[in-house]
Amino acid sequence: MTYTPLALTLIFVLIPLILSRTLNLGLEKDTTIATVRSVIQLLIVGYVLKFVFDTEHLVYLLLMIALMITVATLNARQKGKNIPGITWKLAVTLIVVEVITQGVLLGFHIIPPTPQYIIPISGMLIGNSMVLAILFLNRFSSEIEAHEHEIELILSLGGTPKQAVHRHLTKAIKASMIPTIEAQKTIGLVQLPGMMSGQIIGGADPIQAVQFQILIVFALLTCATLTSIIFGFLIYPSLFNERMQLIKNSFI
C-alpha cells in the first residue's frame, strides 16, 4: 500500500466526525485524539520494528519486550492503584507468562528464533495477559465485596487469609478465564482473528495462516490460565495486613 490510498482511509475517520457533529454526540475531540495517537504510535512501532528486524541484535529484541511489559504493567495498574505492590506483582506475572510461552515456542523450535516471530507473538500474549489481569481484578474485588462477611467469619474462627479467600479467589480465576475459552469456541466462524487476517491479506497461504492461528489460540489458553493464577495468588495477600485482618476497601 502506498501513502495515497492510506490517506484516503481518513474517510473512515471523517464519517464518525461528521455524524458526531450532526447528532451532537460530542465525540469529535476523542475521535481526533484517537486518530492522531494511533497513526503516530503505529508509525513509530513500524519504524522501530524495521530497525530491530534489520539489526537482528538480541539487546534490541529484549528491549522491545521489556517495553511491552512495562507499558502493559503501567496500563493495568491504573485499575488497582491502591493495592500495595500492584506494579511488581503485575510485572512478575507478565514476565513469567512471557518466559514460559516463549520458552515453549522457542525451546521446542515451534517458531524460528527471529524478532519477526518473537515480537508480534509476545505482543499478543502480553496484551492478552494485561486484559486478563484487569478482568481478574474486577472480578476478584466484586467477589470480595459481596462476601466480606463470609471472609470475616472464617478469620474469626481461626482461619488463615488464604483459607478465607480461597473460594472467592478460585471463582474469580475461573471467571476471568471463561471469555478466553468462550472466544475460542466460535473462533473463525464469525470473525477471522486479526493475525490470521493480516497474514492472508499479506498473501500467505490460508492453511499456513490457520496453523499459526492455532498456535496462538493454544498459547493464549496457557497465557490466560497462567495470568489469572499467578496474579491471583500474588495479589490476594494485599487484602490483609500482617495481623491477618481484612483491609477494607484496599481494592477500590
Place this chain on the structure above:
Amino acid sequence: MTASHVIQLDNISYKINGQIILSNISQQVQTNSITTLIGPSGSGKTTLLKLCNALISPTNGQIFVEGQAIDTFEPTVLRRKVGIVLQQAPILRTTVFENLALPRRLQHQTLTTEEALNALIDVGLDESFLMRQATDLSGGQKQKIAIARTLLNNSTILLLDEITSALDPQSVHDIEQLILKLRQRGVTIIWITHSTRQAKDLGDMTWVLMKGELVAAGTTNEIMSSKDSRIQSFLLGRTP
C-alpha cells in the same frame, strides 16, 4: 493485672476514617463470668467484641488476653481461644454438618458425627438437622447453627453479639440455659444483648456503652440501680 483478669482493656480507642468509634476504654473481665454489654445501637458494642477477637486492632491502647498482649499472639490461635459469634453470622451454602465442621476443616481436622450431634443438642436442635441444607433453615435455626459452630472451637472466652435477637421465646430460653451451662464449664463470656431482662437475669457484670464511651461498668445489680440519668433512661426505654 491479676491472673483472674482474662481480658484486660487498657485505655483502648478505635478510630476509622477519622471518626472516633470507641474512646479510652479501660476495663477488665473476670475469669468464668458473664459480662453483659448493653447500650444503644451504634454505640460501638460490636466493634469492642471484634477488637477482642483481633478482627481489628485498637488505634490506641492495648488489650491483654490472659495477661498477654493480644498482638503478640498468633492471630489464628488467639481467635480460637477468644471465639466470637457475630451478629447474623453468615451460613455457608452447604449442609448443617459442613457448617459445623468448618472450624475443624480450617485446622485440617475432621469433625465426627457424634461431636456434631452434641453441638446441635447444646443449642437445642436434634440430629434431624445434621444433613439438612443450612441455608433452608429459619433465621433462628441458622443463628443456633452459628452458635454451635463457634462452640466447636472450644474457646475459653466467648464473645456473643446479639445472638438471641432472631429467636422465638423457647429458643431464647434454650440459649440462655446454654450460656449458663458454658459458664459452669469454665468459659468466660462477654455478651451483647438488647434485653435488659437478660442482662439482669444472667449477667454477673454489666458494661454500658454509649457513643463509644464506657459510661458504666460494675456488677449487674450496681448498674441496674444506677442513679446516672443516661443509664436510667436507656434502661427504661429498653425494659420489655
